[in-house]
Amino acid sequence: MKTYTVTVTDKKSFQAAEGISLLKALNDAGIFLDAPCGGEGKCRKCKVILKGEEVLACRIHITEDLTISLPESAKENVVQQAATPDAPYAPLKEGYQLAFDIGTTTVVGYLLDKTDGRILKTEGMLNPQASFGADVISRIREAMGGSLIQLQNSIREALTAITEHLCEAFRISPEEISAVCVVGNPCMQQLFLGIMPDNLATVPFAPVLTKTEITKAADVIPSLTNADLLTVPDISGYVGADTLACVMAVEQYKKDGVMLMLDIGTNGEMVLGNKDRMAACSTAAGPALEGADIRFGMRAKDGAIDHVHAENGELKVHVIGETEAEGICGSGLIDAVAAALETEKINMFGRIQEEEETEEGRIIRLTDKVYLTQDDIRKVQLAKGAVAAGIELMMASLGITTEDIKEVSLAGAFGSYIDPASACRIGLIPEDLLNRTAAIGNAAGSGSVKMVKNHEVFLDSEKIKNRITFLELAALPEFQETFVEHMNFPGDEDEM
Numbered sequence: 284m285k286t287y288t289v290t291v292t293d294k295k296s297f298q299a300a301e302g303i304s305l306l307k308a309l310n311d312a313g314i315f316l317d318a319p320c321g322g323e324g325k326c327r328k329c330k331v332i333l334k335g336e337e338v339l340a341c342r343i344h345i346t347e348d349l350t351i352s353l354p355e356s357a358k359e360n361v362v363q364q365a366a367t368p369d370a371p372y373a374p375l376k377e378g379y380q381l382a383f384d385i386g387t388t389t390v391v392g393y394l395l396d397k398t399d400g401r402i403l404k405t406e407g408m409l410n411p412q413a414s415f416g417a418d419v420i421s422r423i424r425e426a427m428g429g430s431l432i433q434l435q436n437s438i439r440e441a442l443t444a445i446t447e448h449l450c451e452a453f454r455i456s457p458e459e460i461s462a463v464c465v466v467g468n469p470c471m472q473q474l475f476l477g478i479m480p481d482n483l484a485t486v487p488f489a490p491v492l493t494k495t496e497i498t499k500a501a502d503v504i505p506s507l508t509n510a511d512l513l514t515v516p517d518i519s520g521y522v523g524a525d526t527l528a529c530v531m532a533v534e535q536y537k538k539d540g541v542m543l544m545l546d547i548g549t550n551g552e553m554v555l556g557n558k559d560r561m562a563a564c565s566t567a568a569g570p571a572l573e574g575a576d577i578r579f580g581m582r583a584k585d586g587a588i589d590h591v592h593a594e595n596g597e598l599k600v601h602v603i604g605e606t607e608a609e610g611i612c613g614s615g616l617i618d619a620v621a622a623a624l625e626t627e628k629i630n631m632f633g634r635i636q637e638e639e640e641t642e643e644g645r646i647i648r649l650t651d652k653v654y655l656t657q658d659d660i661r662k663v664q665l666a667k668g669a670v671a672a673g674i675e676l677m678m679a680s681l682g683i684t685t686e687d688i689k690e691v692s693l694a695g696a697f698g699s700y701i702d703p704a705s706a707c708r709i710g711l712i713p714e715d716l717l718n719r720t721a722a723i724g725n726a727a728g729s730g731s732v733k734m735v736k737n738h739e740v741f742l743d744s745e746k747i748k749n750r751i752t753f754l755e756l757a758a759l760p761e762f763q764e765t766f767v768e769h770m771n772f773p774g775d776e777d778e779m
């Protein structure tokens with residue numbers, strides 16, 4: 284097979300087979316670009332500089348030697364902070380411990396002190412699997428299409444690198460780590476463990492990790508020669524160990540009052556209930572609420588509009604880094620839609636009422652460069668409709684109303700950055716729950732820490748998982764209707 288040399292300025296040169304895409308060649312060489320559409324040429328995120336021009340790496344096929352440079356890499360706003368859980372320090376074995384939360388977008392690791400289990404250091408990075416696609420579905424497709432080993436290796440390398448950094452910072456050897464707990468959604472866990480996620484692609488989407496398991500960590504992170512790997516079970520094929528970790532972190536299963544826990548990322552997972560009963564469901568929130576898949580969507584980094592408010596009928600934006608706006612991230616998007624509703628720039632059906640048109644149709648202008656299209660608004664409606672329908676159907680299954688819900692906890696990156704008032708204004712969360720809503724940070728990470736800190740909590744996670752009833756929304760006859768109802772924004776139909 285003929286090969287060509289690809290040189291990445293300031294990084295490295297490598298050989299790539301003729302005809303493969305530049306995106307794939309870079310992946311194979313361990314250089315991971317953001318590629319939420321999985322190389323279909325739609326997201327326009329996989330840009331590299333070739334011959335002085337920006338091109339999409341997934342659209343370039345290798346037919347000659349190439350020299351490229353990479354655009355400035357994203358300074359990701361990783362939510363790393365995890366509340367130090369208050370469980371007593373009683374690990375499986377003496378030594379330092381590690382806890383990980385593998386998210387579809389970001390990976391966070393925590394090093395725990397060997398004397399009292401406090402978090403010594405936290406380190407996060409983008410999940411390198413992002414170059415195989417932004418969401419779980421594209422990763423499953425890639426794995427089933429023959430890339431399981433690459434996906435497995437890329438995440439194992441990420442955890443190995445985080446382990447090294449954490450250990451180096453405290454001058455300890457990875458051999459001194461006695462246990463490592465890893466949580467993630469079912470797909471992330473399976474890819475990390477090297478288990479083909481085909482069970483997640485076909486009905487009934489049955490989980491394979493249904494019990495707590497203790498195995499050798501060195502099988503997956505070779506430097507951890509003396510550590511046990513604690514695997515936390517999944518609640519269902521689409522509600523994973525990360526959601527269970529949130530439940531363990533906030534001890535939802537001990538609460539008297541009903542709690543709604545929402546973890547909205549690429550998917551929206553939620554658990555509703557208390558010590559008596561708990562139900563969980565997952566909705567395909569899609570990457571829209573995180574700002575991906577949106578005309579000017581971008582991650583929360585310099586140049587991203589992260590907040591929008593209405594002032595005298597106009598939309599005012601705040602840009603991270605106080606620079607010129609280049610795009611909009613998830614929190615900005617929710618705010619922008621809420622402010623557009625407030626100023627009647629869109630109506631309750633989501634139709635843009637503004638005059639300004641581009642070749643993409645009517646738009647809502649945020650800055651000279653950044654605007655929202657009708658398609659963007661539709662994507663927000665689909666995502667928020669799915670989440671809101673999930674909340675309603677879970678309440679129905681437990682026979683409760685919003686009045687019975689005593690607290691709403693927003694977990695994860697999304698929950699930490701969005702304005703709850705905007706989330707309620709667009710109907711993502713029922714409006715009457717606004718004053719009971721609070722962000723709880725990276726609860727999945729916090730739960731992972733708690734389980735490695737206290738072995739009883741880890742063992743209990745299986746029992747708690749068995750107490751949570753999973754609701755398969757798509758299988759409920761009323762789902763479709765509820766979903767469609769919730770696609771509209773809250774408002775008075777007669778005034779439209």
Ligand code: FES
Binds near residue numbers: 318328339341
């Ligand atoms: S456009 Fe290239 S990966 Fe999406």
